[in-house]
Amino acid sequence: MIDRNVVKQLAEEWLDGKDYFLTDVTVSPDDRIVVEIDHAEGVWIEDCVELSRFIESRLDRDEEDYELEVGSAGIGQPFKVLRQYEINVGQPVEVLTQSGQKLIGTLKEATPEHFTVTVEEKVKPEGAKRPKIEERDLTFSYDEVKYTKYYLTFK
DSSP: OOHHHHHHHHHHHHHHTTEEEEEEEEEEOOEEEEEEEEEETTHHHHHHHHHHHHHHHHSOOOTOEEEEEEOOOOOTTTOHHHHHHHHHHTTTEEETTTSOEEEEEEEEEOOSSSEEEEEEEEOOTOOOSEEEEEEEEEEEEEGGGEEEEEOOOOO
């Protein structure tokens, strides 16, 4: 079986000095290799092809047969690395907490320890006839959520 760390090291070697970053590398027991990369402005197919050829040139098909897929992390996929949080600050996100609560808001901040999402809530002030919408910041550590992903709206 091909070692995941070898593939990860090869991908990071190609990514060195580029604005792309690695989000995930998986190797299945039947040697199906999936490498996911991301970029603040999107991933170009030509770069995926170039990375794929780079990895293929350094793995020996005579030693082990494998299937290699290189692609982008995907717009609807959960964030896997801090850099994805960082490039999406100011963007709408969907968060699913470990307790099962789903929130939609704007990613306000991302640090190595936690991230903050601004959500809108209806609050009825005392004595008011109607509720009004107020913004509230919620801060989570990364282990408090099942996932965070870009929230795609069609407005």
